[in-house]
Amino acid sequence: MKHVLGLRCLICGAKYAPSEIDYVCPRHGNDGIVDVVYDYGMIGRQVRASGIPGVGTGGGIWRYRALLPVKADSPAPPLLVGDTPLYPAPRLAAELGLRELWVKDDGRQPSASFKDRASAVAVVKAQEKGAALIATASTGNAAAALACICASVGQPNVIFVPASAPPAKIAQLLVFGSTVLLVDGTYDDAFELCLEACQAFGWYNRNTGYNPYMTEGKKTVVYELCQQLGSRYSIEWGVPDVVVVPVGDGCIIGGVHKGFKDLLALGWIERIPRIVGVQSAGSDYLWQAWSHGEDVLSKPPIVAQTVADSISAGLPRDRIKALAAVQETGGAFVRVPDDQILAAIPTLARGVGVFAEPAAAAAYAGLDQAAKDGVVSAGDRVVVLATGNGLKDIRAAMQVAGTPHHIQPSLAEVRRVLNL
Numbered sequence: 001m002k003h004v005l006g007l008r009c010l011i012c013g014a015k016y017a018p019s020e021i022d023y024v025c026p027r028h029g030n031d032g033i034v035d036v037v038y039d040y041g042m043i044g045r046q047v048r049a050s051g052i053p054g055v056g057t058g059g060g061i062w063r064y065r066a067l068l069p070v071k072a073d074s075p076a077p078p079l080l081v082g083d084t085p086l087y088p089a090p091r092l093a094a095e096l097g098l099r100e101l102w103v104k105d106d107g108r109q110p111s112a113s114f115k116d117r118a119s120a121v122a123v124v125k126a127q128e129k130g131a132a133l134i135a136t137a138s139t140g141n142a143a144a145a146l147a148c149i150c151a152s153v154g155q156p157n158v159i160f161v162p163a164s165a166p167p168a169k170i171a172q173l174l175v176f177g178s179t180v181l182l183v184d185g186t187y188d189d190a191f192e193l194c195l196e197a198c199q200a201f202g203w204y205n206r207n208t209g210y211n212p213y214m215t216e217g218k219k220t221v222v223y224e225l226c227q228q229l230g231s232r233y234s235i236e237w238g239v240p241d242v243v244v245v246p247v248g249d250g251c252i253i254g255g256v257h258k259g260f261k262d263l264l265a266l267g268w269i270e271r272i273p274r275i276v277g278v279q280s281a282g283s284d285y286l287w288q289a290w291s292h293g294e295d296v297l298s299k300p301p302i303v304a305q306t307v308a309d310s311i312s313a314g315l316p317r318d319r320i321k322a323l324a325a326v327q328e329t330g331g332a333f334v335r336v337p338d339d340q341i342l343a344a345i346p347t348l349a350r351g352v353g354v355f356a357e358p359a360a361a362a363a364y365a366g367l368d369q370a371a372k373d374g375v376v377s378a379g380d381r382v383v384v385l386a387t388g389n390g391l392k393d394i395r396a397a398m399q400v401a402g403t404p405h406h407i408q409p410s411l412a413e414v415r416r417v418l419n420l
């Protein structure tokens with residue numbers, strides 16, 4: 001990993017070699033989030049902006065290996081992670097009064113959520129270390145992603161999820177053969193327990209906002225969307241004006257920021273778009289901190305309660321990176337209530353053909369709110385990240401999907417219910 005200069009603590013600035021620490025800066029307990037620092041000069045000499053094949057040419061996120069914190073010869077898991085479609089959504093753009101709207105559909109990943117990008121990197125890092133076992137805490141999707149990618153390489157793993165996780169996500173864990181611990185408590189309880197267990201038993205820990213490499217896997221979405229927009233605009237790497245991201249722990253939004261910072265440092269793009277984070281009104285820690293100017297190192301956890309389980313986080317673990325993503329790009333946080341999140345599921349499905357789980361639909365609901373609040377405006381080209389597939393949470397979707405016509409098997413019945 002000669003292209004990685006080290007790991008830098010986001011609180012005290014201390015620098016570590018990757019061999020020195022696996023997770024956080026030891027001076028701040030479990031809060032000492034570190035950032036992976038690259039030698040962009042070296043990377044820029046090794047690869048050119050035009051030298052990375054485009055999305056859909058195979059290889060998924062590993063096409064960007066020169067920008068990932070893994071060894072050059074570490075084997076990549078066999079599943080295709082990344083390379084998700086970016087769909088134009090002209091009807092929704094017209095509805096919201098935007099110049100362009102694009103939906104990046106990460107529901108198309110192997111385990112049907114964005115989290116595969118991070119879990120794929122976790123599995124490679126764990127195998128580089130020769131770890132016997134990988135563990136994670138998750139609201140559901142990070143675990144399903146880890147379970148899926150571990151299964152593809154036969155890697156044993158232990159999962160801590162809150163007992164309230166949607167049944168489809170728990171089914172994924174079991175089907176992939178993970179050891180599943182359903183914790184009677186919140187995601188935050190599961191997170192702490194997983195930390196303790198990893199420390200006690202020496203397991204490799206994938207926890208979001210603790211393992212510094214998760215952001216790095218997640219940033220690949222930006223490389224993809226810039227290449228995809230570039231091919232639409234007939235340039236190499238295209239940049240939108242705004243990217244809208246659903247936010248729980250804040251790792252995805254931090255990864256999005258990192259992806260743009262990488263490309264800017266390499267000189268492959270000329271500006272970074274505004275990053276808009278969307279939180280549920282029932283889990284709005286970061287929105288609160290951002291709008292009231294609170295210090296996220298001293299702000300206590302809140303009680304999180306939302307239908308969008310994947311963005312339910314009382315204490316967002318990647319809060320330092322999340323806040324920086326919004327503040328340093330001139331973006332914003334917006335918050336949306338659960339009924340607007342649910343209503344966005346059919347809106348997105350009918351407007352562009354993408355069926356999203358509640359947390360992913362929250363991004364669209366947040367964009368709608370941002371358009372009303374003037375956070376985005378008519379000249380903007382906007383990308384929304386659809387982070388998880390709607391089949392993950394049928395119970396939520398059925399609350400807003402409508403009801404079918406129930407009929408007897410006769411043409412007369414078809415006439416009757418359709419008024420023909």
Ligand SMILES: *Cc1c(COP(=O)(O)O)cnc(C)c1O
Pocket residue numbers: 113114115141142208246247248249250251252253310311357359360387388389
């Ligand atoms: C995890 C997740 C998010 C939020 O990501 P964070 O890194 O926790 O902010 C959003 N949508 C879906 C579908 C997710 O699984």
Ligand SMILES: [Zn+2]
Pocket residue numbers: 009010011012013014025026027028032
């Ligand atoms: Zn530190």
